[in-house]
Amino acid sequence: QQQVKQSPQSLIVQKGGIPIINCAYENTAFDYFPWYQQFPGKGPALLIAIRPDVSEKKEGRFTISFNKSAKQFSLHIMDSQPGDSATYFCAASKEGAQKLVFGQGTRLTINP
């Protein structure tokens, strides 16, 4: 019940395309869903986060879509650029809880 399942494991998209990364969770107590971006040799950096009271959140070229009934959420990157090539992690936690439960990560490559 504590797992967050992320797919795909890797993704290659042409510049300007819209990569989509999906995550699914089981624990209905989760109510905070962040996405982190990690470049090689660096720590994960918070990209965008959503709470289940909204179905979509946009920040710049990044959009989270959230489907509470399906217990799924996804990250879309509009007008993707080679600089977006990184590993992306979804995560989930309970309000006020101490730990983030991470998905396995998606290695994204944007080809020029």
Added chain:
Amino acid sequence: DSGVTQTPKHLITATGQRVTLRCSPRSGDLSVYWYQQSLDQGLQFLIQYYNGEERAKGNILERFSAQQFPDLHSELNLSSLELGDSALYFCASSVGQGGTQYFGPGTRLLVL
């Protein structure tokens, strides 16, 4: 730069040895979290401290221990090291006991 600092950046040691990893949280953050990132297990929560007190424990081995000092920096002690302990160890911090976590650059541990 997240404002979270970790030292050392790299650590190479032998099986059976003991090491100490250090983390300084962002200014004003009271919570420190430790995560282990390995290829097969992904990002796994180890332990959290809030204002000097342990608040949550995850998949932390008994050979591992941590503490948070009055100046809020934290140390993760790993003893009787095994080959399988080779991983990236990240520290994160947040203002309160939950909420947005900001990650440091990590310590890469290699046990030979």
